[in-house]
Amino acid sequence: xxxxxxxxxxxxxxxxxxxxxxxxxxxxxxxxxxxxxxxxxxxxxxxxxxxxxxxxxxxxxxxxxxxxxxxxxxxxxxxxxxxxxxxxxxxxxxxxxxxxxxxxxxxxxxxxxx
Amino acid sequence: xxxxxxxxxxxxxxxxxxxxxxxxxxxxxxxxxxxxxxxxxxxxxxxxxxxxxxxxxxxxxxxxxxxxxxxxxxxxxxxxxxxxxxxxxxxxxxxxxxxxxxxxxxxxxxxxxx
Numbered sequence: 001x002x003x004x005x006x007x008x009x010x011x012x013x014x015x016x017x018x019x020x021x022x023x024x025x026x027x028x029x030x031x032x033x034x035x036x037x038x039x040x041x042x043x044x045x046x047x048x049x050x051x052x053x054x055x056x057x058x059x060x061x062x063x064x065x066x067x068x069x070x071x072x073x074x075x076x077x078x079x080x081x082x083x084x085x086x087x088x089x090x091x092x093x094x095x096x097x098x099x100x101x102x103x104x105x106x107x108x109x110x111x112x113x114x
Numbered sequence: 115x116x117x118x119x120x121x122x123x124x125x126x127x128x129x130x131x132x133x134x135x136x137x138x139x140x141x142x143x144x145x146x147x148x149x150x151x152x153x154x155x156x157x158x159x160x161x162x163x164x165x166x167x168x169x170x171x172x173x174x175x176x177x178x179x180x181x182x183x184x185x186x187x188x189x190x191x192x193x194x195x196x197x198x199x200x201x202x203x204x205x206x207x208x209x210x211x212x213x214x215x216x217x218x219x220x221x222x223x224x225x226x227x228x
Contacts, residue, residue, distance in 0.1 A: 033216070101148035
């Protein structure tokens with residue numbers, strides 16, 4: 001099983017450039033989310049989606065856009081990269097109205113903005 | 115000077131001993147409390163969760179205790195093994211109106227001494 005797949009695994013950008021981090025899941029999960037992980041700060045929620053066409057902001061949404069056109073895919077867009085966006089990004093998914101706390105995570109995308 | 119938050123609290127445990135990792139949470143309305151394990155270079159992996167109306171839950175070699183009076187959560191790992199070395203995160207899953215909002219703590223690094 002592929003689970004949650006993130007691409008690319010590594011990316012270096014210059015300030016002001018744009019890019020999209022891809023996330024795909026093959027578990028038919030309604031809920032998908034993006035987190036960023038910075039040293040010593042745990043994971044912080046950027047955006048999440050509870051189904052196709054429905055997205056909402058998390059704790060740190062500024063500088064990021066998302067869309068959810070299909071159940072499987074949830075791309076994260078950086079419109080104008082800044083050094084403060086240097087981080088490791090994780091995509092996670094689960095069933096909606098989950099009767100547990102479990103999220104399924106991808107392996108992460110490490111982004112460096114120069 | 116040293117920046118706050120860059121260094122994870124570390125717990126060093128002798129192989130074979132029991133480990134106890136503690137976490138303080140903030141949201142009394144959270145529906146689930148969860149423990150995740152993150153190995154170096156990988157995404158977080160679900161270990162165990164506990165519903166807010168429970169005090170204790172046991173899994174294979176792991177036990178989670180919830181003390182709602184003092185908003186405290188702990189993870190006990192029995193007979194700690196080298197493969198348990200990782201960063202452990204507690205998380206809260208709040209489900210207002212069915213939407214999931216998972217908030218993570220900053221993590222504790224577990225080092226197992228052979």
